[in-house]
Amino acid sequence: xxxxxxxFCGIKSPNPFWLASAPPANSGDQVMRAFDxxxxxxxxxxxxxxxVNVSSxxxxxxxxxxxxxGLNNIELITDRTLDANLREIREVKKRFPKHAVIASLMxxxxxxxxxxxxxxEDAGCDGLELNFGCPxxxxxxxxxxxxxxxxxxxxxxxxxxxxxxxxxxxxxxxPNTGDILEPGLAAVAGGxxxxxxxxxxxxxxxxxxxxxxxxxxxxxxxxxxxxxGPAVKPIALHMVAALARDPNIKIPISGIGGIxxxxxAAEFIALGCTSVQVCTAVMHYGFRIVRDxxxxxxxxxxxxxxxxxxxxxxxxxxxxxxxxxxxxNYKVVAKIDANKCIGCQLCVAACxxxxxxxxxxxxxxxxxxxxxxxxxxxAIAPKPQIVGKIAxxxxxxxxxxxxxxxxxxxxxxxVDGCITMAEMPEDxxxxxxxxxxxxxxxxxxxxxx
Amino acid sequence: xTSELLRILPSDRRENALAxxxxxxxxxxxxxxxxxxxxxxxxxxxxxxxxxxxxxxxIKQIATGNVDGSAKTIFDQNIxxxxxxxxxxxxxxxxxxxxxxxxxxEPIQIGRLQRFATETHGESVKHGKKKPLYVAxxxxxxxxxxxxxxxxxxxxxxxxxxxxxxxxxxxEKRAVPGGLNTTGIAPYKLHAEDALHEVEMxxxxxxxxKTSVEIGRQVSGSVLLKDFDVVYIGVGLGNDSKLGIPGExxxxxxxxxxxxxxxxxxxxxxxxxxxxxxxGAGNTAIDVARECALLGADLVHxxxxxxxxxxxxxxxxxxxxxxxxxxxxxxxxxxxxxxxxNGALTAVRVAKMEDGKIVPGSEGDIPCAHAxxxxxxSKLREIAAELPGVEVDAKGCVVADPKTGATGNExxxxxxxxxxxxKEVVNAVANGRDTARFLISRWLRAGAK
Ligand SMILES: Cc1cc2nc3c(=O)[nH]c(=O)nc-3n(C[C@H](O)[C@H](O)[C@H](O)COP(=O)(O)OP(=O)(O)OC[C@H]3O[C@@H](n4cnc5c(N)ncnc54)[C@H](O)[C@@H]3O)c2cc1C
Ligand SMILES: Cc1cc2nc3c(=O)[nH]c(=O)nc-3n(C[C@H](O)[C@H](O)[C@H](O)COP(=O)(O)O)c2cc1C
Ligand code: SF4
Ligand code: SF4
Ligand code: SF4
Numbered sequence: 065x066x067x068x069x070x071x072f073c074g075i076k077s078p079n080p081f082w083l084a085s086a087p088p089a090n091s092g093d094q095v096m097r098a099f100d101x102x103x104x105x106x107x108x109x110x111x112x113x114x115x116v117n118v119s120s121x122x123x124x125x126x127x128x129x130x131x132x133x134g135l136n137n138i139e140l141i142t143d144r145t146l147d148a149n150l151r152e153i154r155e156v157k158k159r160f161p162k163h164a165v166i167a168s169l170m171x172x173x174x175x176x177x178x179x180x181x182x183x184x185e186d187a188g189c190d191g192l193e194l195n196f197g198c199p200x201x202x203x204x205x206x207x208x209x210x211x212x213x214x215x216x217x218x219x220x221x222x223x224x225x226x227x228x229x230x231x232x233x234x235x236x237x238x239p240n241t242g243d244i245l246e247p248g249l250a251a252v253a254g255g256x257x258x259x260x261x262x263x264x265x266x267x268x269x270x271x272x273x274x275x276x277x278x279x280x281x282x283x284x285x286x287x288x289x290x291x292x293g294p295a296v297k298p299i300a301l302h303m304v305a306a307l308a309r310d311p312n313i314k315i316p317i318s319g320i321g322g323i324x325x326x327x328x329a330a331e332f333i334a335l336g337c338t339s340v341q342v343c344t345a346v347m348h349y350g351f352r353i354v355r356d357x358x359x360x361x362x363x364x365x366x367x368x369x370x371x372x373x374x375x376x377x378x379x380x381x382x383x384x385x386x387x388x389x390x391x392x393n394y395k396v397v398a399k400i401d402a403n404k405c406i407g408c409q410l411c412v413a414a415c416x417x418x419x420x421x422x423x424x425x426x427x428x429x430x431x432x433x434x435x436x437x438x439x440x441x442x443a444i445a446p447k448p449q450i451v452g453k454i455a456x457x458x459x460x461x462x463x464x465x466x467x468x469x470x471x472x473x474x475x476x477x478x479v480d481g482c483i484t485m486a487e488m489p490e491d492x493x494x495x496x497x498x499x500x501x502x503x504x505x506x507x508x509x510x511x512x513x
Numbered sequence: 514x515t516s517e518l519l520r521i522l523p524s525d526r527r528e529n530a531l532a533x534x535x536x537x538x539x540x541x542x543x544x545x546x547x548x549x550x551x552x553x554x555x556x557x558x559x560x561x562x563x564x565x566x567x568x569x570x571x572i573k574q575i576a577t578g579n580v581d582g583s584a585k586t587i588f589d590q591n592i593x594x595x596x597x598x599x600x601x602x603x604x605x606x607x608x609x610x611x612x613x614x615x616x617x618x619e620p621i622q623i624g625r626l627q628r629f630a631t632e633t634h635g636e637s638v639k640h641g642k643k644k645p646l647y648v649a650x651x652x653x654x655x656x657x658x659x660x661x662x663x664x665x666x667x668x669x670x671x672x673x674x675x676x677x678x679x680x681x682x683x684x685e686k687r688a689v690p691g692g693l694n695t696t697g698i699a700p701y702k703l704h705a706e707d708a709l710h711e712v713e714m715x716x717x718x719x720x721x722x723k724t725s726v727e728i729g730r731q732v733s734g735s736v737l738l739k740d741f742d743v744v745y746i747g748v749g750l751g752n753d754s755k756l757g758i759p760g761e762x763x764x765x766x767x768x769x770x771x772x773x774x775x776x777x778x779x780x781x782x783x784x785x786x787x788x789x790x791x792x793g794a795g796n797t798a799i800d801v802a803r804e805c806a807l808l809g810a811d812l813v814h815x816x817x818x819x820x821x822x823x824x825x826x827x828x829x830x831x832x833x834x835x836x837x838x839x840x841x842x843x844x845x846x847x848x849x850x851x852x853x854x855n856g857a858l859t860a861v862r863v864a865k866m867e868d869g870k871i872v873p874g875s876e877g878d879i880p881c882a883h884a885x886x887x888x889x890x891s892k893l894r895e896i897a898a899e900l901p902g903v904e905v906d907a908k909g910c911v912v913a914d915p916k917t918g919a920t921g922n923e924x925x926x927x928x929x930x931x932x933x934x935x936k937e938v939v940n941a942v943a944n945g946r947d948t949a950r951f952l953i954s955r956w957l958r959a960g961a962k
Binding site: 407 | 544548557576612616
C-alpha cells in the first residue's frame with residue numbers, strides 16, 4: 065500500500081481526505097463515525113456566536129436525474145453552543161489522537177478572535193481554519209466572504225490570528241472574487257500557514273415557478289446562497305492551480321470543491337493540493353464513500369509506481385500553460401470505431417449543428433460549407449459504405465481532412481471508447497508566442513492591419 | 514355522453530379479473546426512464562413507428578416536466594396514441610429498434626412512456642385541471658364523410674377530419690364502438706372501458722356515432738354514396754374462420770375472437786373454464802391461451818399443426834405464455850371434436866403431422882372442456898359489393914392505395930385490417946390519418962383554386 069499520510073504545515077493526518085467544514089462535521093458523533101469509516105481529518109463546522117438557521121435551506125441542480133449535480137445552501141455557521149462543540153472536540157481528540165481536527169472559526173473583533181482561538185486550542189484542535197468564504201448571511205454581517213473579498217482586511221485578520229494561535233492557521237478563501245491570486249497572496253502576507261479553497265459560489269439555484277419564489281423557499285421568500293458539489297469542480301481546480309503555480313505561494317493548499325471520487329481527489333493533488341476536503345458528496349452518500357476514495361487512490365498510486373501520495377502532488381502543474389504556449393501544429397482527428405457505434409447519430413447532430421460540419425451519414429459524397437482553414441467543398445464518403453456490427457449502415461463517417469479536432473463528437477458519444485481522437489503526424493511544434501516573437505503574427509484580440 | 518357509452522358495458526365482465534401487465538408509471542418512474550433516452554438524431558425508433566411519432570421529442574418533454582406538450586407531440590401524429598401505447602407490439606416496433614438493444618442495454622420503454630404522457634394528460638383533462646389539447650376548427654364549407662366501422666382506422670380518420678371542421682358520421686354495426694380495441698385486445702393490455710374512453714375523446718371533437726347500424730343491412734352503400742361526399746371503409750376483418758371438422762358446431766367450441774369479445778364486453782359467465790384447448794399459433798391464439806391461463810383454466814394446450822419455429826405469433830408473446838403455464842403441442846392437426854352422449858365437449862382429437870401430412874393411425878385425444886379456434890378471421894367481402902368500383906383481391910382484402918387509402922371508386926377510401934389483411938392497431942391509425950391528410954390537402958387545393 066502506498067503511503068497516504070500527509071503532513072500539512074505540521075498538521076498530521078493518516079490520509080489526505082478531510083471532511084470540509086459543513087454539516088458532515090457538525091458534531092462529535094458525526095466526526096467520530098467519519099473517522100471510524102476512514103476519514104483522515106475533519107474541519108469542524110464553523111464556530112462563532114451561534115446563529116439561527118432557516119428552513120428550508122438547500123436547493124440542488126438535478127441534471128438528468130443525477131439529483132445533486134450542484135448543491136446550494138443558505139445555511140449559516142454552527143447553530144450549536146460553543147461549549148457543546150468544545151466538549152466534543154476534546155472527546156474526539158481523546159479517542160482519535162492521530163486524526164486531524166481543525167477548528168473552523170468566524171468572528172468579528174480582534175478580542176473575539178483571541179478568546180475563540182484560546183478556547184478551541186485548549187480543547188485540543190490541531191489547527192485553525194479561518195472562514196473568509198461564506199457568501200451568504202454572514203457576509204452581510206461583515207464576516208465570511210466580505211473579508212475574503214478584501215485582501216487588506218484578510219491579511220490583517222490573518223495576522224491577528226497568528227498573534228494568538230499556537231497551532232497552524234489555514235485561510236479558507238472565497239471564489240467570489242475576480243482574481244483568486246489577490247486573496248491568496250494576502251493570506252501569505254498575513255502569515256497564514258496554509259490555504260483552503262474553494263468555499264461556495266454565490267448563487268441562486270432556481271425559481272419555484274408555481275409560487276414565483278427562488279429556491280430554497282423560506283415561506284414567501286428566499287435568499288442567494290452558496291453553490292458547491294460536482295458542478296463547481298472545474299472552477300475549484302482552476303483556482304487551486306492558479307495559486308499552486310504562483311512562485312510566491314509556497315504554503316500548502318487544501319483543495320475543496322466538488323470532490324466526489326478518488327479521481328477528483330487525485331486531480332486536485334496533481335494540481336498541488338496536500339489535502340482535500342469533501343462536503344457535498346458526503347451529504348449525498350454518507351461517510352462510506354471514503355472507502356473507495358482511499359482504495360482507488362492507493363491503487364492508482366501503486367499503478368503509477370508512486371510510493372507516497374506526496375509523489376503525486378503537483379505533477380500536473382507544469383503542463384498548465386498559457387494559451388500562447390500551446391503547440392499550434394499538434395493535430396488530432398476523430399475516428400469512429402464502426403463496431404462499437406450504436407447508431408444514435410448524436411455525433412452527426414453535434415458536428416453538423418454545433419461544430420465544423422465534417423461528420424456525415426449515408427453512402428454518398430456530400431457538399432459541405434468551406435471552412436477557413438480547409439476549403440474543400442466536397443466530403444468524400446468511404447467506399448464501400450462502412451457497416452458496423454451493431455449499427456449496420458447507420459455508422460457515421462468523418463471527413464478527416466476537414467475535422468478540426470475539436471472533439472465535441474467524442475464528448476457527446478454515449479459509448480465509451482467509440483470515438484477516439486487520433487494524433488496526426490506533425491511538423492515541428494510552433495506556438496502563438498513563437499509566431500509573435502518572429503513577427504509573423506500579432507497579439508490575439510482586436511483587428512490588426 | 515361519458516356515461517352513455519360506458520353504460521353499454523356490463524360491470525361484471527370476465528376481463529375484470531385480468532390486471533395490467535404494464536401498469537401506468539408513477540411520475541418519478543417516468544422521469545427516470547425518460548432521462549435515459551439518448552435523444553438520438555434521425556432516431557431509428559421514429560422510423561420503426563408506423564405513425565412516425567417524434568419519440569425523442571416526446572420523451573424529452575416528459576423529462577422536462579412538460580407532460581401536456583409531450584401528449585401533444587404524440588397525438589399530433591397518432592390521435593389514438595393512448596391505446597397504441599398500451600397495445601402496440603413495441604418489441605417489434607419502436608422499442609425493438611432503440612439503439613440500446615445493440616448495446617445490450619435495456620431499451621427505452623417507449624410504450625410505457627407514451628402511456629404515461631397520454632394518460633396523465635387525459636386524466637387532468639377529465640378532472641378539469643387542464644383544457645383539451647385540440648379544438649375543432651370552424652370550416653366554412655365542411656365536407657360530409659361517412660365512415661363504416663368504428664375501429665381504429667375510422668376513428669383516426671374521423672378525428673383528423675373533424676379537427677378541420679368536417680362533418681364525420683361513423684356507422685358501427687355493434688352496440689359498442691372501438692372495433693377490436695374494445696372487443697379484441699387482451700385485457701392485460703387494455704380493458705374495454707379504456708378503449709371507450711378513447712372513443713369518447715374522438716367523439717368530443719365533434720364526430721357523430723351511430724351504433725347498431727350495419728352498412729349493407731340497416732343502411733345501404735348507395736345511400737351513403739348519395740348522402741356523403743366521401744365514404745371511408747374501416748370494417749376490419751370478419752368472423753373467426755372455422756376448421757370444418759366433425760363436432761365443431763355445438764357448445765364448448767367457439768371462435769377465439771368471438772370468445773374474447775364475450776369475455777370483454779358481456780356479463781361474466783359463472784364457473785371454471787376447466788381444461789382449454791386453443792387451436793392455432795398466431796397472436797390471437799397466444800392471446801386466448803394466455804387469457805385462459807390467467808383466468809384460472811386447469812390447463813391450457815395450444816395445438817399447432819406445424820413446429821414452434823414456424824409459428825406466426827410473436828416470440829416474446831409465446832415466451833410470456835409459457836411462463837403463465839401455456840403448453841404448446843406442436844405438429845398436431847385437429848381432426849375432430851369429441852363429445853359425450855349429452856353433446857358436451859370432452860376432447861380434441863388430433864393427428865400427428867409430418868412433412869405437412871397426417872401420419873395415419875397417429876390419432877390421440879387431448880381432453881378439454883372448452884376449445885377456441887384461432888386460425889384466422891374471414892374477410893368482409895360483402896362490403897365491396899355495396900360500393901360500386903371498390904374491388905377485393907384474391908385474399909379478400911379491399912384494394913386500396915396504402916398511402917392514401919384510395920379505392921377504385923373516387924369517393925371511397927379504405928384502411929386498416931380490411932386492406933392489409935390484419936396488422937396492428939397502429940397500422941390502422943396510420944391508414945386512417947393518411948387518408949384524412951390526403952383529403953384535407955386535396956380539398957384545400959381545390960378551395961384555393
Ligand atoms: C384477438 C386480437 C388481438 C389483437 N391484439 C392486438 C394487439 O395487442 N395490438 C395491436 O396493435 N393489434 C392487435 N390486434 C389487431 C388490431 O386489433 C387490428 O389491427 C385493428 O383493430 C384494426 O383496426 P380496424 O379499424 O381496421 O378494424 P376493427 O378494429 O376490426 O374495427 C372494425 C369495426 O367495423 C365494424 N364493422 C364491420 N363491418 C361493418 C359494417 N358493415 N357496418 C358497420 N360496421 C361494421 C366492426 O364491428 C368493428 O367495430 C389484435 C387483433 C385480434 C383479433
Ligand atoms: C450546507 C453547507 C454548509 C456549509 N457550511 C460551511 C461552514 O460553516 N463553514 C465553511 O467554511 N464552509 C461551509 N460550507 C462550504 C464547504 O465547506 C465547502 O467549502 C463547499 O461545500 C465545497 O465543497 P463540496 O463541493 O465538496 O461541497 C458549507 C457547505 C454546505 C453545503
Ligand atoms: S455518437 Fe457514437 S454511437 Fe452515436 S452515431 Fe456517433 S459514433 Fe455512433
Ligand atoms: S404508436 Fe406504437 S409503435 Fe408508435 S411509438 Fe407509440 S408505442 Fe411505439
Ligand atoms: S432510439 Fe432509444 S435512445 Fe434513441 S431516441 Fe429512440 S428511444 Fe431514445
